[in-house]
Structures are given as C-alpha cells and as structure tokens.
Amino acid sequence: MFKQKIILLVLACFFLNTCSGIKVNNGYMPVQDSVDQLKVNKTSLSFAKSRLGEPALILGNQEPIFIYSSQVTNRILFFEPKVISRDVLVLYFNKKKKLKKRLNYLPPLDVLQILFE
Numbered sequence: 001m002f003k004q005k006i007i008l009l010v011l012a013c014f015f016l017n018t019c020s021g022i023k024v025n026n027g028y029m030p031v032q033d034s035v036d037q038l039k040v041n042k043t044s045l046s047f048a049k050s051r052l053g054e055p056a057l058i059l060g061n062q063e064p065i066f067i068y069s070s071q072v073t074n075r076i077l078f079f080e081p082k083v084i085s086r087d088v089l090v091l092y093f094n095k096k097k098k099l100k101k102r103l104n105y106l107p108p109l110d111v112l113q114i115l116f117e
Contacts, residue, residue, distance in 0.1 A: 027056060029066070029070035029087050038099055045097040055091075056089040063100075066091040 030052040038048055045064060049055075055066035068089040073081040087103040 016070050021074045023084070024073045024075065024081070025070065026073070027068075027070035028053065029068055029089065035089065035104075036111075040102065043099040045093050045099075048091060048093075048099060060105055062095055064093045066093070099100070 019027065034051050037043075039053060048066065052066075055068050057067040057069075059065040059067070067092075069087065071086045072084045074084050075081040089103065090103045091099060092101040093104075094100045
C-alpha cells in the first residue's frame with residue numbers, strides 16, 4: 001500500500017513537471033544599457049564589438065551591418081514549440097566604420113525590411 005502511494009506520487013510529480021514546459025533561449029541579445037551607450041556618428045565598429053560582443057551575423061565589408069538576435073521558445077510535451085519572444089538588434093556602420101543607424105526589431109519580423117532599410 002505504501003509503495004503504491006510512493007509510485008503514484010512520483011508519477012504525479014513527473015507529469016506535473018513535464019506539463020509545465022521547457023523554455024529554451026537561443027541567440028544573444030546585448031544588455032540594453034550597453035546598447036544605449038552607442039552613439040550615432042561617434043561609436044566606432046571596434047568599440048561596438050568590444051562593448052556588445054561578437055554579433056550573430058556580419059553583412060558587408062565596406063559598410064558592415066551587425067545583427068544580434070535572440071529567441072525564447074516554450075515546449076510542452078510533444079506539442080510544437082511556441083515562440084514566446086524574439087528580438088533583433090541591427091547596427092549599420094558607414095565606410096569610416098562609425099555607427100550610422102541603430103534599429104531594434106520586435107515581432108513580426110520581415111527579413112527584407114531588416115536588410116534593405
């Protein structure tokens with residue numbers, strides 16, 4: 001009788017734990033205080049990289065574009081994972097390697113909007 005209660009308690013804890021879901025963080029988004037320190041036409045490419053870390057994606061050579069992105073998903077049992085949040089930070093630099101523009105994107109994201117803005 002006592003063993004059955006223990007087994008039932010263990011199974012109940014297992015099912016409650018699996019139903020709560022698993023949150024998965026992907027990517028890297030710099031801290032907002034560090035992003036706020038970047039000044040347009042004053043911040044150099046090397047300062048931005050040292051302050052924020054290596055970007056997830058670097059586009060271009062003459063006028064580089066740094067892209068930082070992060071995503072949080074929640075997965076419950078065997079269901080399809082659900083995106084909880086998604087953030088993208090894009091830094092545009094000019095030919096002199098100075099920050100030209102800084103944009104934060106929130107969902108819904110359009111890749112063409114990010115690249116050609």
